[in-house]
Amino acid sequence: MEVFLTKLPPINEDQLKKELKPHLEALGISEYYCSKARGKNIAWVTFIDASDGSKFLQRHGESLPSNGGSAFFRTSSCRLLIANSPVSAKKSSRQLDEKFLSHLKLEQKRRAEKAKKADRKNQPATDPSSFTVSSVACGKNIFVQKDSQLSFVSQTSTSTSCSAKITRRALIVGSHTDGFRIDTPYNIIQDFIVARQCQKITLVLAEAPKFYESVRNLTVDAYAEPIYRRGWVRETHCSKLPGHTRCVAQCLVYQFQVVDQDFERLVRRWKTQNYVSITRYDLLAELYTGIPGDFYSSWMKAFESKLFDPRRHRGLPFPFLFQVQGLVWNNYLHPSDGHRMLKGMIKAIRVCREKGADLPFSVESMKRLRQRIPYPCPGIEPEELDVSGLLGIISDDEKIPYVSKGGTPQGECYRTSLPPDQAWVMRAIVTPTRILLDGPDPESKNQILRKYSHHAEYFLRCSFCDEDGQDLAFNPNVSNDRIYDRYKEVMRAGIQIADRRYMFLGFSHSSLRAHSVWFMAPFLDDKLGLQSCGSVIRGLGDFDAIRVPAKCAARIGQAFSETPFSVPVSSLGIGSYSIPDVKSKDGSRVFSDGVGTISAEAMELFWDYLPAQLKSTAPTCFQIRWAGAKGMLALDSRLKGKIFCIRDESMRKFISSDVAEMGICDTSSRPLRLWLNRPMIKILEDMGTNPEWFLELQKKELENLRAVTVDIAKTSAFLRQQSIATPMGFPSFLKHLSGIDIDYRDDDLMRAVVENVVLRELRLLKHKARIPVNKGVTLFGIMDETGFLKENEVYVTFDNSQEKISRLPREGRVLVTRSPALHPGDIQLVQLASPPEDSPLQDLQNCIVFSQHGDRDLPSKLSGGDLDGDLYNVIWDSEAMPKRTFGPADYPRVAAPTLDRPVTSRDIIDFFINFMKTDILGLIATRHLTMADYNAEGTMSPECLSLAALHSTAVDSSKTGIPVDNRSLPKAPKFRPDFLSPVTPLKVYDIGQVELNEEDDDDDDDDGMGVFKHRYYESKKILGRLYRSVDEKKIWAEDVKRHDKVEGGDIWEGLLSIPKTLVWKNNLDVDYKRQSDKAWEIRNMYESSVSDLMYQFSENPRRPISEVEVFCGFILERHGKQTRRQRDMSSKLHEEIDRTMSWIVKMMQGPEGDEGEDSVARQKDVLELCWACLVVGCAEDNEGMKSEYTVGGLKSFKILAAGCIFKQLELFLSMIPQDGKETATGGFVGVRGGSGGKKVTLPLR
Known part of the structure; x- marks a missing residue:
């Protein structure tokens, strides 16, 4: 039943709910929903149970007076008081929405489940959630004297009386009168210090809080009417704290004076709710009576004056200056300590140069110093923050060996060598309150970094994000304009780092979406020519004819696309030719959009410049960047000689003379597994695909995930499929453990690894409907150069040896699509064709080939695809075939506004900022999913078709500069489908x-x-x-967490005994102690590298990700779905940990193919080293065996060592000759021994 309320006082919906609550509770009614029309005095209250509605009306419904007279002249009386105003209540005449009733029942179900859990937990009575604060101060915790107690030094404060509220996620302090508020999320609080006597709360923070100002305090001239209605403006500082702008970036300690009489109950609420960990400590306060914020800023000015003047730090290499500035800017060191550190480093390096010795510091040891500097909290000793002690830590860390990843070290400041496809890159992170400096870290090269490979330190990757590393959150009631103004100011003014000023240079298409750009500082190149932003861009090509800022930025951005591999086409004598595009008869459609050709001879030369793993797959398609051209090169075996062909019209985006090298972004090295997603599933449902097909696929995947932690064979296969620690053979290692009756789940780390991967896939399956399709594949798209394929025919070819991808029939119908698919016509049904055996198409591999015939090319029908590197999904499962198909979308090309002059960097900066402001692709996609489910017509509804068109406009806005106005979006319904519910934290x-x-x-x-x-x-x-x-x-x-660890058991004791027993029983001259020092060196290398990755890939440099996340190669999102930044970082993390593991395993086992590899003596040395690594890996840090320089607390090295030792045992025992002095006999649990040259087999492969 629904009740209609009229004559309401001027209150909002939230206030109405609070007013209604006691009336409804008095009647025992708990299941209801209230909605109020904005700006009107009417509302509706809906009851799930009609009897509740009748009960409410019986008590509070309007009634007629009982006195005499005609009913026509009698007036009704109101029996409901809301905010002391009489309100009329009567039964509503409107029809209830089916979705509305479904929502109410769902909420009723969820509340019942929560009530049961609350009863089981026996939660205590709720303590107060609001209190009063009489003053707010911002400053730093420091040791005023070397031997003094930790003190809070206020830099700025306000005595404004504020209200404070404890919510589930943050402490909110603000004043409605003065129109400001400070939001402090609990997850950024490093220490919550409570002083009971003076009733002060001091928060030591990892990052700045969020500051807001009420729009009522702003002038109307500064903001337009739409901004005024939003209510709040996000600020770069708190305007009520005088001089806050001068100290907001590095002063991250906030102190609140509480005047509430129930102080202890407040503290108890925080403790019982487990929001934060509380430290009871009477923090001393040092008074500063000068200009607010000036005390700290004067120290910062002194530090920066020394740092920015090249005459005052001669002899100190720039990477060290960058890192010391980062220590201060990132709030690791006080500026005065940064000043002292510069002096100490300059002196130490001068002494080393005079002696002709190596530098006492390196970039790696300086990066590791950040991990050692604690927050200034109670319990910290002054010595832990003393500069001389910190310099000593850096010097000690220099004695730790570093992992070599190929190539040679890049300069005297670096000790880690990088492969040729990587460079050391420095990074800056611009947030609403500060600029953070990070790195240098290894990154894949692009055209610019490859061209100026000796000057990589003059380039800076700069990201723009919120304090927590994520994109600025969209809230219709909050304006972020002040933050975007700050971003624009930084981009225009540049960033001063030591004596260099880095200015905006450009960005790639992917980095635009990630809100990241490149800056550079001027330098002299190898030919002593001065290079600046302008000269570097002119060296790429001629962009003057491009008058659209977005398009110009995209063309310049081609040089910033990651090209991990490059081919010196000029020096190899590979020729280039220009060929015309293949078009429709009327010339309106381009069938060859973005794809050229390459000869077999040139292709084989390309293979020589790929890593061995890619080279072995013999790819026939390459995604390239060359001389202003971008797109794909596909093998055409009819071409003779060493040549490739470019289509100027569709591939060449600008004129460039930089033709010496061709960058390779990707190759068709292997087919990719096809995964369904929510938009694809919704369109297929509307096309009439049997819903049981989706449910059956999901059921199979669920069964697989359930079995992963039970069946070891499926565990191993699952981890191999997910590429978890494959360089060290982790998937096989778990299977091998089972063969010798050892359960990996009895080791906390190995169990956590498997559980993390299963959880990731389980959450993707539920919340993203990410369902694998075995009768499907994802491939690069190219065009049929031979003309064999007819209209609506495709040829699909891929490596059939791949697991989980079924064989493809020679002919039949297939579904073809690409992501993102929003329009119902973005999935097309086409015919599969097979070319004759002698066709050049038979030489291709791992691609889908489209026809060049017809009125319109098929890729353009699939959400506007082309052939410059797009991936296409192909499904041939007969159960998935739809009952109907829809025509493709055909959106008109939108002409972007042009300038009457060449585009400047300021134009591109303005475009970048506006893009960040108006980037609502995610909002459109979510609205589309909502409307497609809400409306009976699904994706064919007018709202969804409109959203699909807007999505296309938003995708193109990165090249046109034409944004989507969020006011043009169809209005969202009041309710969302349950599959869009938040992810469980x-x-x-x-x-x-x-x-x-x-x-x-x-x-x-x-x-x-x-x-x-x-x-x-x-x-x-x-x-x-x-x-x-x-x-x-x-x-x-x-299914996942049901295993109970065996108490008292240690699998590592059993593993350690295996090599010892085998050596003893076979009387082998093998002693791991001879290799112990080398083993400790390898462990130190591995753990220092893993530790670096834990910090490098964290969104907060002071809060590392876990060792399990590094080992798995992906970041697990704690608070819900994984963000775009985390997905990108996870991909890079996976590459880095695989590279680290490969080199560590290589150090243990030796490179393959070495001369004398079959020598028993050599293999004995390897066996001793692997055994020593296992022993060292199992040793605790305090067992006296390790060097004093090890980074401790990590657990995964022994897993690598165990995987290596057992492979080596099998190899070594199998090599012992029959008549040799050493004879393999006997055995061990799970190990079969033999003699007489008979191969001895361990259950390892």
């Missing part, structure tokens, strides 16, 4: 083990921003059914 423990937390209940957690709280209903369509079919909590508890 995680709790991560020290060793990387995770648990699913309870979902947050936001009903009583209003943050005062007027944020719209999404309401959900149970979707009856396929995406809702798939979502509810995955009970992640049940699977996690019953």
Whole structure:
């Protein structure tokens, strides 16, 4: 039943709910929903149970007076008081929405489940969540004297009385009167210091809080009417703290004076809710009576004056200056300590140069210093922050060996060598309050870094993000304009680092989406020519004819695309030719859009410049960047000689004379597995695909995931498929352990690795509907150069040896699409064709070939695809074939506004900032999913077709500069389908083990921003059914986490005994102690590298990711779905840990193919080293065997060592000759020994 309320006082919906709550609770009513029309005095209250509605009306419904007279002249009386105003209540006459009722039932179900859990937990009574603050101060915790107690030194403060609120995610302090607020999320609080006597709370933070100002305090001239309605403006500082701009970046200690009489109950609430860890400590306060913020800024000016003047730090290499500046700017060191560190480093390096010795510091040891500097919290000793002690730590760390990753070290400051495809890159991170410096870190080269390979330190990668490393959150009630103005100011003014000023240079298409750009500082190149931003861009090509800023930026950005491999085409004598594009008869469609050709002879030369792993796959398609051209080169075996052919019209984007090298972005080295996603599934449902097909695929994948932690064979296969630690053979290693009756789950780290990977896939399966299709594949697209394929025919070829991809039939119907697919015509049904055996198409591999015939090319029908490197999805499962198809979208080309002059860097900067402001691709995609489920017509509804067109415009905006106005989006319905519900957050423990937390209940957690709280209903369509079919909590508890560790058992004791027993029983002259020092050196290398990766790939440099995440090669999002930044970082992390593991294994086992590899003596040395590594890996840091320079606390080295030792044991025992002095006899549990030259087999492969 629905009740209609009229004559309401001027209150909002949240206030109405609070007013209604006591009336409804008095009647025992808990299941209801309230909605109020904005700006009007009417509202509706909906009851799930009609009897509740009748009960409410019986008590509060309007009634007629009982006195006499005609009913026509009698007036009704109101029996409901809201905010002391009489309100009329009567039964509503409007029809209830089906989705609305579904939402109410879903909420009722969720509340019942939470009530059960709350009863089981026996939660204590709620303590107060609000209190009063009489003053706010911002400053630093420092040791004023070397032997003094830690003190809080305020830099700025305000005595404004504020209200404070404890919410589930943050402490919110603000004043409605003065119109400001400070939001401090709990996850950035490093220490929560409580002083009971003076009732002060001091927060030591990892990053700056979020500052807001009420729009009422702003002048109307500064902001337009739409901004005024938003209510709040995000600020770069707190305007009520005088001089806050001078210290906001590095002063990250905030102190609040609490005047609430119930102080202890407040503290107890924080403790019982486990929001933060509390430290009880009476922190001393040092008074500063000068100009607010000036005390700290004067120290910063003194530090920067020395740093920015090249005469005052001669002899100190720039990477060290960069890192010392980063230590200060990133709040590791006080500016005065940074000043002292510069002096100490200059002196130490001068002494070393006089002696002709190596530098006492390196970039690597300086980076590691950050991991050793603690936060200034109670319990820290002054010596831990003393500069002389920190310099000593750096010198000691220099004695740790570093992992070589190929190539040679790049300069005297570096000790780690990098492969030829990587360079050391320095990074800056611009947030609303500060600029952070990070690195240098290895990154794949692009055309610029390859061209100026000896001057990489003059280039700076700069990211723009929020304080937590994520994109600025979109909130219709909050304006971020002040933050974007700050970003623009930094891009225009540049960033001063030591004596260099880095200015904006450009960005690639992918980095534009990631809100990242490149800066550079002027330098003299190898020919002593001065290079600046302008000269570097002119060296790329001629861009003057391009008058659209977005398009010009995209063309310049080609040089910034990562090209891990390059081919010196000129020196190899590979010729280039220009060929015309293949078009439709009327010339309106280009069938060859973005793809050229390459001869077999040239292709084989390309292979020589690929890593061995890629070279062995013999790829026939290459995604390239060369001389202003971009796109694909596909093998045409009819071409003779060493040549490649470029299509000028579709591939060459600008004129360039830089033709010496061709960059390779990617190759068709292997087929990719096809994964369904939510938009694809929704379109297929609307096309009439049997919903049971999706459910059956999901069921199979769920069964696989359930079996992963039970069946060791499936565990091994699953990890191999996910490419988890494959360089050290981790998937096989777990299987081998099972062969000798050892359960990997009895080791915390190995169990956590498997659980993390299973959890990631389980969450993707539930929340993204990421379902594998065995009868499907994902491939690069190219064009049929021979003309064999007819209209609507495709030829698909791929390596059939790949697991999990079924064989392709020679002919039949297939579905072809590409992501993102939003328009119902973005999935097309076409015919599979097979060319004759002598066709050049038979020489291709791992690609889909499209026809060059017809009125329109097929790729353009698939959400506007082309052939310059797009990936296409192909499905040939007969169960997936649809009942109907839809025509493709055909959006008109939008002419971008042009300038009447050449594009300047300021134009490109303006475009970049506007793009960040208006980038709503994710919002459009989510709205599309919502509307497709809400409307009966699905993706064919007018709203969804409109959103698909807007999505196309948004995708093209990176080249046209034409943004989508969010006001043009179809209005979202009041309710969302349940499959868009938030992802369950995680709790991560020290060793990387995770648990699913309870979902947050936001009903009583209003943050005062007027944020719209999404309401959900149970979707009856396929995406809702798939979502509810995955009970992640049940699977996690019953299938993944059900193993109980054997008490008192240690699998490593058993593993250590195997080589010892084999050596003793076979009377072998093998002694690991001879290699112990080398083993400690390798362990130190590995652990220092893993430790670096834990910090390098963290969004907060002071909060590393876990060792398990590094070992797995992906970042697990704690608070919900993985962000775009985390996906990009995970991809790079996977590459780095694989590279590290490969080199460590190579150091243990020796390179393959060495001369004398079959020598028993050589293999004995290798066996001794692997055995020593296992012993060293199992040793604790305090066992006296390690060197004093090891980074401790990591657990994964012994896993690598164990994988190596058992492979080496099998190899060594199999090589012992029959009549040799050493004879392999006997055996061990799980190990078969033999003699007489008979091969001895361990269950390892």
